[in-house]
């Protein structure tokens with residue numbers, strides 16, 4: 328019980344700062360993960376696609392109804408699956424974020440942000 332209270336306290340402290348590091352998020356996500364380890368990557372990939380569908384669904388409803396739906400919450404769910412995929416691959420979420428920006432900045436410098444292909 329002590330550990331749970333400590334985790335809750337750390338979560339609330341991070342929340343009150345309004346920013347959280349990728350590493351802290353990844354650790355927090357890990358502490359809430361429940362799934363069979365033997366099927367971890369498949370489970371997480373399916374969850375990621377499912378949550379991405381929920382993002383699309385909320386945006387669809389916003390278009391249809393003209394009312395606000397909590398898209399950000401679903402984006403958070405997508406982030407959780409990304410963090411856990413990184414964890415299962417023993418990669419830091421922050422490193423994935425850095426590598427992604429480095430790739431995109433490189434494309435921007437080369438005038439290759441548009442177009443297609445992983446190796447632009």
Ligand SMILES: [Mg+2]
Pocket residue numbers: 378381400401404
């Ligand atoms: Mg969701």
